Amino acid sequence: MSLLEVKSLNSFYSDSHILFDVDLRVEPHEVVALLGRNGAGKSTTMKSLMGLVRPRSGSIRFNGEEVSGRPAHVIARAGMQLVPEERRIFGSLDVEENLKLARLTASHSAPMDSIFATFPRLGERRRSRGADLSGGEQQMLAIARAMVRKPKLLLLDEPFEGLAPVIVRDLMSVCRELARAGQTILLVEQNLAATLALADRAYIINNGHIVHEGPTAEMKAKPELLQRHLGL
Ligand SMILES: Nc1ncnc2c1ncn2[C@@H]1O[C@H](COP(=O)(O)OP(=O)(O)O)[C@@H](O)[C@H]1O
Numbered sequence: 001m002s003l004l005e006v007k008s009l010n011s012f013y014s015d016s017h018i019l020f021d022v023d024l025r026v027e028p029h030e031v032v033a034l035l036g037r038n039g040a041g042k043s044t045t046m047k048s049l050m051g052l053v054r055p056r057s058g059s060i061r062f063n064g065e066e067v068s069g070r071p072a073h074v075i076a077r078a079g080m081q082l083v084p085e086e087r088r089i090f091g092s093l094d095v096e097e098n099l100k101l102a103r104l105t106a107s108h109s110a111p112m113d114s115i116f117a118t119f120p121r122l123g124e125r126r127r128s129r130g131a132d133l134s135g136g137e138q139q140m141l142a143i144a145r146a147m148v149r150k151p152k153l154l155l156l157d158e159p160f161e162g163l164a165p166v167i168v169r170d171l172m173s174v175c176r177e178l179a180r181a182g183q184t185i186l187l188v189e190q191n192l193a194a195t196l197a198l199a200d201r202a203y204i205i206n207n208g209h210i211v212h213e214g215p216t217a218e219m220k221a222k223p224e225l226l227q228r229h230l231g232l
């Protein structure tokens, strides 16, 4: 059984039709990427899955349950966590307080030690205020905060955006480690090299339509495909 199976998903912002019959699936332990140009509908897809945008029609089966139309907190409790583009960590709280806050409302939570084992840099910075962290550390904290809640599916919306290449490398190795430990991930990225290195499979979305799906190994060998859909 797929962990996530989306069929004919249609989402709107008031009268603007944004997602058109989106189909996608994610198998347990897979890292799947959603690629597309700016404004293609990637974040809207993530928000629709998470219940932050209410889909107008279609089905979202998650872990064997229909979750389309359910509120975000119910979907979170079912085991989905979104790390949104805007990281929204608490600047006035320190690293450990940010993580503790995430545990308060979690039905399952990972011990702090295991979080710091995965994110050693955060362990070193545990007493630093969110506002004093670098962009890369803030992104790590946003991901760690989602991981505290032991998600079955982790949704990452442009985790590498705006970060220096050396930081991207660090963050990628964290993501790779999560994947190796069996974490299922749906990743939205504009950084094609990072995406192709991390993901097993990818979808390309264009103007709210899924226009291609396949293994990333296959996409790497077809630069014309990426050029056509992503304008690279
Ligand atoms: N809150 C909103 N209200 C109205 N339109 C929106 C809103 N958010 C995004 N859009 C529009 O929906 C389309 C898809 O946006 P989005 O999903 O954010 O794209 P992406 O994440 O792929 O860059 C764009 O045309 C964008 O302008």
Ligand SMILES: [Mg+2]
Pocket: 042, 043, 044, 085
């Ligand atoms: Mg976006």
